[in-house]
Amino acid sequence: MSTFRVEPQLLADKSALVVGVGGLGCPAALALVRAGVGRVVLCDDDRVEAANLHRQILFDERDVGRPKLDAAFDTLRARGGTEAGILRVHGRLLPDTARALVRDVDVVLEGSDNFATKFLAADACQLEQRAVVHGAAIRWHGTAWLVPPGGAPCYRCLFEDVPAGAQQGCSEAGVMGPVVGFLGALMADLALRWLTGDASAAGSILSYDGKRDRLRTTAVPARRDCPLCGQRRIAELIESAYVSGICTA
Amino acid sequence: MEVTVRIPTPLRSLTGGEEAVKLSGATVREVIDGLEKAHPGMKDRLLDDKGVRRFVNIYVGEEDIRFLDGLDTALESGQEISIVPAIAGG
Ligand SMILES: [Zn+2]
Numbered sequence: 168m169s170t171f172r173v174e175p176q177l178l179a180d181k182s183a184l185v186v187g188v189g190g191l192g193c194p195a196a197l198a199l200v201r202a203g204v205g206r207v208v209l210c211d212d213d214r215v216e217a218a219n220l221h222r223q224i225l226f227d228e229r230d231v232g233r234p235k236l237d238a239a240f241d242t243l244r245a246r247g248g249t250e251a252g253i254l255r256v257h258g259r260l261l262p263d264t265a266r267a268l269v270r271d272v273d274v275v276l277e278g279s280d281n282f283a284t285k286f287l288a289a290d291a292c293q294l295e296q297r298a299v300v301h302g303a304a305i306r307w308h309g310t311a312w313l314v315p316p317g318g319a320p321c322y323r324c325l326f327e328d329v330p331a332g333a334q335q336g337c338s339e340a341g342v343m344g345p346v347v348g349f350l351g352a353l354m355a356d357l358a359l360r361w362l363t364g365d366a367s368a369a370g371s372i373l374s375y376d377g378k379r380d381r382l383r384t385t386a387v388p389a390r391r392d393c394p395l396c397g398q399r400r401i402a403e404l405i406e407s408a409y410v411s412g413i414c415t416a
Numbered sequence: 417m418e419v420t421v422r423i424p425t426p427l428r429s430l431t432g433g434e435e436a437v438k439l440s441g442a443t444v445r446e447v448i449d450g451l452e453k454a455h456p457g458m459k460d461r462l463l464d465d466k467g468v469r470r471f472v473n474i475y476v477g478e479e480d481i482r483f484l485d486g487l488d489t490a491l492e493s494g495q496e497i498s499i500v501p502a503i504a505g506g
Contacts, residue, residue, distance in 0.1 A: 191506035278506045282471075285504055305505040308425030326502040327470040347506050372500065376425055379435065385500060386478050 173363055175203030181362045182206035182272040186260050186288055188235045189213075190222035190342060191278025191302045194351030195358070196239065197225065199276075200248040202359055207248070208272060210256040211235045222344035260284050262404040265291035269299075274358045278302040278351065283409040286329050289314070289322035290404055293395050298361050302354040304342050307377035309350035312387070313357040315369045318396030319389040325372065327394070329409060346377035417442055421451060421497045430455045444474060445487040447497060462499065463487075471502035 181204050185192045188211040199207050215223070215230040215238050223235075230238035236255040243253050256268065260279075269275050269291045277288040277299055285301060292299040296316040303310050314321050353375070357368050371384045391397050421437045423430075431437060437454065441447035452459035462472055467487060474481045475498040481489045491497075 187506065189506050280505050282502070282504050303503040303505055305503045306425060308503065309506075310503060325473055325500070330471045330502070342505055350506070374424070374500070376435070378425070385475065385498060388480055388483060390480075390482065 173202055173359055177363050178203040178359070179205045181274075182208065183358060183362075184208045184210060184268055184272040184275045186210050186275060186277045186284065187279040188223075188225070188239050189219065189278060189280060190344070190347035191304060191351040191354060192276070193223045193225040193239065194348050195276050195278060195302070195355040196243065197246065198352060198355035199358065200243050200253065201246065202355075204252075204359075204362065206252055206254065206272070207243075208254040208256060208268070209236050209239055210258070210260055210268065211239075212257060212259045222342060222347045224348065260287055260291075262287060262406045262409060265404060266295055269297045270295045272297065274361055275299040276302065276354050276358055278354060282329050285322065286326075287404065287409045289318075290395060290401055292316075293318050293321060293401070294404070298358075300354045300357045300361075302350050304347040304350045306341060307343055307346055309346055309375045309377070310372055311350055311353045311357060311375075312372040313361055313366075313368045315361070315366050319393075320370055320387040321389075321393065321396040323395035324390040324393045324397070325387050343377055346375065349375060349377070417491045417493050417495075419447060419491050419493070419495045419497055421447060422499065424499050424501055426501055426503065427458065427461055427499065430457050430461070441491060443485075443487065443491060444476065444481055444489045444497065447491065448487070473500040474498070475500065 183199050183204050185196045188209050213235050215226045215233050215235055217231050225239045225242040240253055265287055275292050279285050298316055299314050301312055371386050374383045395401050418440050423435055439447050439450040441450055476489055
């Protein structure tokens with residue numbers, strides 16, 4: 168029987184940062200480690216809760232209450248990851264640490280549950296010329312897209328700025344385990360393609376509808392007046408620029 | 417001008433689950449007004465007092481209406497309008 172996989176030696180000297188080890192980050196990190204990405208850096212500040220288990224596939228009942236990164240590390244080690252290949256950054260991605268963290272890897276996978284972190288990851292990657300895969304899921308719906316170094320189109324071409332005002336919470340809106348699992352795998356797919364030299368997915372956002380099993384590709388044009396990749400360039404990360412509610416639908 | 421508006425999953429609670437709505441209108445603005453009449457509450461999710469909400473994008477075919485004439489973008493029969501909202505979560 169033949170198997171199709173990316174040759175591990177192509178990935179052994181590659182690295183990825185996974186921001187948010189939740190419903191998206193868990194399957195994405197597992198796929199990256201299993202594919203042979205040499206260094207996978209995990210960034211999260213949460214502990215495992217029982218309500219996470221239906222979708223956060225690196226954790227089980229015994230992990231409830233543990234820091235997510237420690238539980239994820241143990242599972243990834245048990246599934247073929249090496250001690251040196253899985254790094255833990257306990258804490259949120261913050262304006263004063265984001266640039267150094269993204270600079271240190273080849274690609275960033277951002278599956279955060281809040282807009283502040285999404286915009287921060289987008290900005291830090293643009294400033295450090297790193298590729299980023301954005302992922303999001305809520306209820307039966309999710310999106311994923313790859314922004315190559317230099318952006319254009321980037322996250323701010325599409326969504327401009329951190330939304331102000333009350334946002335609907337994730338816990339309140341909920342997310343279906345299989346839907347978020349699919350999106351996490353799709354994020355890893357986009358990242359692995361990027362790491363092996365395929366940038367063809369850039370420029371389009373993928374939207375998945377889990378109730379109808381439809382995946383749509385929508386081209387995103389770069390915006391000339393985009394504050395991140397366009398003429399009005401963001402030159403540095405400013406702490407006060409990354410404050411938002413948790414989720415929106 | 418009859419067009420099809422594709423409703424993203426997060427807004428389908430307003431359309432009784434419908435994923436696509438057929439409406440008539442000469443411009444995007446007219447179609448959104450029609451959408452509001454048929455499914456009250458929709459307009460507020462798409463527009464604020466400055467126009468299209470920042471974290472919502474409206475496309476006619478493959479084109480973002482920001483690059484066309486915004487809400488005054490003229491429509492042709494059979495065109496498809498897509499709404500792409502920003503989401504966070506996972
Ligand atoms: Zn941009």
